[in-house]
Amino acid sequence: MSRVFVLNTGSSSIKYQVIETTTGESLARGSLERIGEAGSAVADHADGVRGILADLGDTTQIAAVGHRVVHGGSRFTTATPIDDSVERAIDELSPLAPLHNPANLLGIRAARAALPEVPHVAVFDTAFHATLPPEAYTYAIDRDLAREHDVRRYGFHGTSHKYVSERAAAFLGRPLGSLRTIVLHLGNGASMTAVQGGRSIDTSMGLTPLQGLVMGTRSGDLDPAVLPYLNRVAGLGIAELDDLLNRRSGLLGMTGTGDMRDVQRAASDGDEAALTALAVWRHRIRHYLGAYIVALGGLDAIVFTAGVGENNALLRRRTLAGLEFLGIRIDDDRNELDSRDERRISAAGSPVEVLVIPTNEELEIARQSAAAVGMR
Numbered sequence: 001m002s003r004v005f006v007l008n009t010g011s012s013s014i015k016y017q018v019i020e021t022t023t024g025e026s027l028a029r030g031s032l033e034r035i036g037e038a039g040s041a042v043a044d045h046a047d048g049v050r051g052i053l054a055d056l057g058d059t060t061q062i063a064a065v066g067h068r069v070v071h072g073g074s075r076f077t078t079a080t081p082i083d084d085s086v087e088r089a090i091d092e093l094s095p096l097a098p099l100h101n102p103a104n105l106l107g108i109r110a111a112r113a114a115l116p117e118v119p120h121v122a123v124f125d126t127a128f129h130a131t132l133p134p135e136a137y138t139y140a141i142d143r144d145l146a147r148e149h150d151v152r153r154y155g156f157h158g159t160s161h162k163y164v165s166e167r168a169a170a171f172l173g174r175p176l177g178s179l180r181t182i183v184l185h186l187g188n189g190a191s192m193t194a195v196q197g198g199r200s201i202d203t204s205m206g207l208t209p210l211q212g213l214v215m216g217t218r219s220g221d222l223d224p225a226v227l228p229y230l231n232r233v234a235g236l237g238i239a240e241l242d243d244l245l246n247r248r249s250g251l252l253g254m255t256g257t258g259d260m261r262d263v264q265r266a267a268s269d270g271d272e273a274a275l276t277a278l279a280v281w282r283h284r285i286r287h288y289l290g291a292y293i294v295a296l297g298g299l300d301a302i303v304f305t306a307g308v309g310e311n312n313a314l315l316r317r318r319t320l321a322g323l324e325f326l327g328i329r330i331d332d333d334r335n336e337l338d339s340r341d342e343r344r345i346s347a348a349g350s351p352v353e354v355l356v357i358p359t360n361e362e363l364e365i366a367r368q369s370a371a372a373v374g375m376r
């Protein structure tokens with residue numbers, strides 16, 4: 001018996017599961033959303049974790065606790081048992097993932113206090129991207145400064161990219177080692193990864209989870225000169241710029257709401273700002289799609305995952321519209337099928353397979369946590 005309690009503390013949510021790792025069975029699961037928002041029943045992440053532990057009741061069967069940690073920097077590239085020094089290191093990485101590491105840490109502290117007898121393991125979003133080649137992770141800035149401060153692309157959502165790319169190979173019945181896959185993790189945070197033979201070779205997020213795609217509240221890519229420019233012409237300081245790009249940009253900045261469902265509703269009512277935001281969101285994804293097909297030297301499969309990718313047929317169809325010349329053909333009926341299962345949405349005979357694979361970061365974290373402490 002190897003039960004692992006997994007905490008996936010996100011920027012505004014906590015997801016949790018109790019997983020029997022020998023079978024992969026989920027024995028309990030739940031989520032808390034909108035943490036810390038005005039009117040929310042959950043004041044902060046520590047409060048949330050205490051509530052979850054109280055709801056679980058009898059915890060004597062839990063053999064380990066697995067924690068999602070977003071930034072592992074260059075120190076952590078595998079699942080790592082947590083002691084006080086690991087906890088401190090996660091804290092020190094907080095400036096590199098300001099929406100995430102502080103929340104992850106609150107979860108770790110609350111859970112270690114409540115379950116002090118069992119091992120706790122950190123599983124890092126950055127770990128899967130440790131295989132990036134230098135040309136993909138190096139920023140073209142002063143080499144000594146970059147080295148001194150570990151400034152490079154790390155990439156995130158790695159637990160999800162790893163899990164769904166492995167599931168895709170299993171679903172297709174093809175060896176992972178020969179598959180060229182592009183994973184579109186489209187949630188509140190969003191990123192894309194080029195996976196060659198099971199290894200991440202390029203990914204859209206960077207030093208922090210701010211680079212790349214348009215997200216709920218994050219800008220994704222922009223000319224870095226926007227920052228000094230806004231400092232000079234609008235008088236915005238570093239903290240304000242950081243807040244602007246991480247918390248007040250993306251869909252929220254362009255439309256007034258960061259939730260894709262609300263943006264779509266506004267767009268269907270003809271709202272110009274919402275229509276533009278959707279066009280920018282799609283344009284950015286297609287930019288990376290083109291880049292990654294070239295990086296992979298061709299393409300076998302595209303996988304959609306996370307909140308938007310799993311649930312929104314219209315956005316999937318629009319994202320891949322007109323790409324038949326690349327061998328990408330969607331079957332509209334398959335795409336629109338209302339299902340929570342892993343499924344193929346490409347047309348019969350489409351040279352590129354297009355799949356929807358619900359992500360399960362908790363299962364992947366449970367397995368890696370169990371392995372890290374020598375459980376099965």
Ligand SMILES: Nc1ncnc2c1ncn2[C@@H]1O[C@H](COP(=O)(O)OP(=O)(O)O)[C@@H](O)[C@H]1O
Nearest residue numbers: 010013187188189259260261306307308311312
């Ligand atoms: N049917 C849907 N259509 C469009 N967007 C959706 C749908 N269902 C969920 N979402 C979006 O998915 C996001 C949450 O995705 P999730 O992967 O849980 O995000 P995260 O883990 O980053 O919080 C929400 O911001 C919501 O806008």
Ligand SMILES: CC(=O)OP(=O)(O)O
Nearest residue numbers: 010156157188189209
């Ligand atoms: C890294 C990241 O952006 O995570 P999330 O999508 O959970 O916010």
Ligand SMILES: [Mg+2]
Nearest residue numbers: 010187188189
């Ligand atoms: Mg997420």
